[in-house]
Amino acid sequence: MSRVVPTLRHMRRAFSATAVLTLLATASLAAQAKAPSPDPRIGLKAGRYDAGEAAWNMRLVSTTKSPPRFEDGVNSDLAFTGKYAIQGNFNGFVVWDISNPATPVVTTEYFCPASQSDVSVYKHLLFVSGEGMEGRLDCAEGGVPTAISGERLRGIRIFDISDITKPKYVGNVQTCRGSHTHSVLADPNDKDFVYVYVSGSAPVRPEIEMPGCTAGQPGDNPGSAMFRIEVIKVPLANPGAAAIVASPRIFEGLEAPPVHGASPADAEEMAKARAAGAFIATIGGEEMVLPNGFVTQLMGQVMSARGATGAPTAADSAALRTALPGIIAQMMGGSADDARGPKPGPNQCHDITLYPAMGIAGGACEGYGLVLDISNPANPRRLDAVADSNFAYWHSATFNNAGTTVLFTDEWGGGGGPKCRAGDPYEWGANAIFTLKDGKMSFASYYKLPVAQTSLENCVAHNGSLIPVPGRDIKVQAWYQGGISIFDFTDPAKPFEIAFHDRGPLDPTQMQMAGSWSVYWYNGSIVSSEIARGLDIFDVVASPLLTQNEIDAAKTVRFEEFNAQMQPKFTWTPSFPVARAYLDQLERDGGLASGRIRAIRSALTNAERASGAARSTALQTLATQVTADAAGAKDGTKVRTLAETIRGI
Amino acid sequence: MLMHASLALLLVLAGATIGCGAGRSAPVAPTPAPTDESSAAAIARARADSARYPYTAADIAFMQGMIGHHAQAIVMSHLAPERTESASIRTLAARIINAQRDEIAIMERWLRDRQQPVADTSAMHAHQHMGHAMMPGMLTDAQMAELEAARGEEFDRRFLRLMIQHHEGAITMVTELFATDGAAQDQTVFRFAADAQVDQRTEIARMQRMLAALLFAQAEP
Known part of the structure; x- marks a missing residue:
């Protein structure tokens, strides 16, 4: 923190010198070991295709507008296969040939509206998420006019991209909450199938629209579509037959740990208390043993209502047990069912990053960051969970290559808010970095874009990937209109920035959605999905913080396909x-x-x-x-x- | 003493009224639609969006109603710094102000771009409601007065319990919106409503745990 405070103070001063900085902003900056001062990201001119730009230790190679039918949609996530980048858009998806990074070429436009069109690729298959109310099975525009409709698609669309110039829409899997994001997992033991983990955060569909979709607490309603993720099994030879095979309740029994780190001792204590007949209630998703003084108070109330006096009897105790969930609900909010348990914990994940080589996954799930054992793809199992009082909403996870560090992002405000202003705390809307040992997480530090942005720029931690530099943990990350930041977190306690690129706001008068949704390293290039401006491709520029040799070594790592949510393990062929x-x-x-x-x-x-x-x-x-x-x-x-x-x- | 505080809290809560739904939201005072150049561009953009996904009266009522709903949460949160001694309550209140102010800006922009009336919430204070009808979870005048009068831990307990009630009301408004024919087709409305529902549910759980800690500590002899 001490590192950060002076920076923010400095930035506030710099805000007053906006006019001067605008002049400096377009000047090219030589590769430097120290971040330029004053920070050139401050005071950039607004504009869609003519915004002011600042870059340090990276270079914008090309910006290409989205095709007309996608230009007014929202560009979303990216997936890669061969020489192609597949870019999701709320109006469908676009396939770019990026073999020449200076001139990406549109290979395919597929118009098929659905928010938010998160994309993943596996061999000849492309998976696209649909979450919103407007997605249609027939890909037509115009939305779905009724709350209940047989024409609505909320779930996963499946395309055969054997001929990527002519994707074939081969199937759907509808889900109760739609698919906000999804992650693809290859089964190491069965080459004929691939699994898709679906995370949905929107409200549950009505049961009349999709049978079996009901809300509520799982204790009350074992079929509840909340408090679970969906696992879809896809036969590669017949993807149209894809279906949900499991809906694991990975949050069940989740104990909200005190700020950082869960304790097995707590769980043991709870079991002991239960065996001893303690009064237990679920509060805020956490099972709590009610302290004696509190129970005495409640007992007094119950006895007085029963007209009882003297020492509490077994009947009084039984009456309190029966009344307890109702009393707790009245005191703490929520329903009596919430207080009765089982402990519901978070009710969905936003995103799950799978690291098959290590058999683990990082789930960013509402108020929690989870580590899952995925050695059995159809039945993920929770290993650990952490909560963080500074985190509003856990969004996504990235592991370091060794699987010894996991980084979670907090998409505070959902990505549509300007959360990098000088007054926004460094710990909010940031990354939280944890060390990971034997499936247990320990907090190490926060990393947030180390420069303030204006209130016209939506800005919060978002998607990114590792850059495969051997011997170091380096991530390139999107911060929406906060731009792109490359940082080193080899020492999880001391992350630091080594490169950046930023533009001014999209609109000079009001905040409009724009900026980098996702930015990933793919076979030597850095590719960014710019929400309102199209596709950006960058090069890393050598500096004392990241040398040409390190960049060249990173470029020796190549993949046939890449989805950030299925993290590959890097190996470096000696060279x-x-x-x-x-x-x-x-x-x-x-x-x-x-x-x-x-x-x-x-x-x-x-x-x-x-x-x-x-x-x-x-x-x-x-x-x-x-x-x-x-x-x-x-x-x-x-x-x-x-x-x-x-x-x- | 302690016993009484707890009972009093229960009684206050039992008397809490839950008002009308989002679809029948409070009337709001219209302000003139802006006419400058940049808003003309924004309006054009909104028209293009809306041609694809028409918004409905329910969407408008939801956005207008939620502005008033959020405004009350901000008023409640502004009471905190002078009344609490708890750092975590101060942080919570600061977060609510930060988050809901930004969300009001999103809703106002959406409404202005569609030339819909936007109520002025900037001057709203503790004893002013956005119209007379109550939206789910809104504090009554009596609840607001009690919150204003409370200090220290009593304030913390009331603040948490009432903010939980307030957030639960927002979730009810989202649920009602999604159950309305033709509603939430618009991507801004969908995203905003779905996110608000998730964020506030997460925050409710956090506030419940904070409240439990206070009530438990208070009950210890």
Whole structure:
């Protein structure tokens, strides 16, 4: 926090100098180790296609307008396959050929309105989310005029994109709450199927529109469509037969932990109290043992209502137990059913990030961040849950590559509010970073866009992905009209910004939805879905904070397809750029004596010039030397990793 | 003493009235539609949106009603700094003011873009309601007066309980909106209503836990 406060103070001062900064904003900034001061993101000119821009350590390669029928829709999430980026839009989806990042070309436009058209791709299949009331089975515009209708689509649309220029709409899976977002999970043990986890936050559909859709507490109504996620199983050979196979209640028994971290001791205490006949009620989704003094008060009330006096009898106790849920509801709000339990916890997730390589998932679920065991795809199981008093609404999760850190975002205000103003606290609408050990989370720090935005710019933590720099945890993240921020969270307690791009507000007079919905690293490019302006593609520019070798090493990681919600595990094939990236890091952090770093660099250069047996011998010799260096080095682990890399080239 | 405070609270709550639904929202005083250049552009944009997803009287009534509803939550929250000694109540009140003020701006913009009347909430204070009819969860004059008069922990307890009631009313308004034919087709209305419902439900749970802690502590001998 101490790091942040002066920054914000500084920014407030800078606001008064808006006019001067506007002039500076378009000036190009050389790669720098220190963030430019004053921050050029302040005071940018408003405009749709002519807004002022500021960038540091990254470069806008191209901005391409959405096709006309999508230009007035809202661009949403991105998925990638081969040379294509698939961009969701509230009017359907657009497929871009991004093989030349300077000139993305529209390959396919598919008009099929539905909010918010979250997209995922798996092999030849494309999945699109529909949540709103206006989505139609026939993809027509105009909405659905009645509250109950057989023409409405709320759920998942499935397309066959074997020919990506002609997507075939092959099926739907309707769900009770629609699909706000979804995540695709390949089953490691069964290649013929893929699973889709559906998260819906909108109200439950009427049962007449979709049989089986009812609301309410699961204790009362075991079929309630709330308090669960839907798991859809899709046969790859016959995607039209996709269906819901499980609706796991992953929130059941959720104990709201005190601010950070749940305690097994609490659960044990609760079980003991229950066995001892304590009075227990569910309050705010949390099961609580009522303290003796409180029970005495309530007992007095119940006895007085029964006309009883003296010491409470077993009948008085029974009467209190019966009346308790009603009394609690009257005191705390909610219904008697809420107070009777079972503890309902949050009733849905906003988004679930799956990390199949580690068998875990991060669920961002209302007031909670969850870690799930997904080793059985059809039956995810909760491992841990954390709440955070500073978080309004948990939105999404990203794991670091090792699976030892998980970062949750707080989409405070739902993305439509300007939550990065100078007066908005740093902890609100931010990322919360947790360390993850044996399935349990411990809070480490917050990271929020480190510059204030105007009240004309919707701004809050949103979607992003890791940049596959070996040896570091680096994320590129969208902040709506707050722009894009690249930051390092290798030390989860000390995240810091290393690059950014920002534009002025869309509209000079009032806040309109715009900015980056999602930004992801895909095979060497940074691709951003700009809500109102189309598709942006960026390059990272080398700086002392992220060297060319580190960028080159990141570019060696390539994928055939990419969905941010199904996080892939990066592996780095040993190569000269990867070895040099580690060397740069050892130099930056003082992990190895500088004389040795110089010597290893020069040995690598010589080895690269050589070929065949000579190169191989040089590399093996060097690897042996570097292994010996590890013993005396400050960062022996990284030096050993470097040695292994050199040996493997 | 403690016993009495608790009983008094129960009695206050039992007397709470829950008023009319969102579809029959309170009448609001119209203000003239703005006519400058930028709003002309906004109106044109809104027309284009609305050609695709027509909004209905229920959407308008919902947005107009919710502005008044939010305005009361802000008035309640402004009472907090002078009356509470609790840092967490202050934080909660600050969050509610921040969140609901921004949401009022969204609703006002949506209404202005469609040239619908927007009530002026800026001058609203504790004893003024947005019209006479009550929306779900709105505090009565008596409840507001009691909140104003309370100090310290008594204020905290009343504030939490009444804000829970107020938030529950907002959720009822959303539920009624979604049950109305043709309503919430408009994407702004849908998104706003669905988000408000989720955010406020999350906040209710948080407030219930805060309230329980206070009531439990108070009951300890």
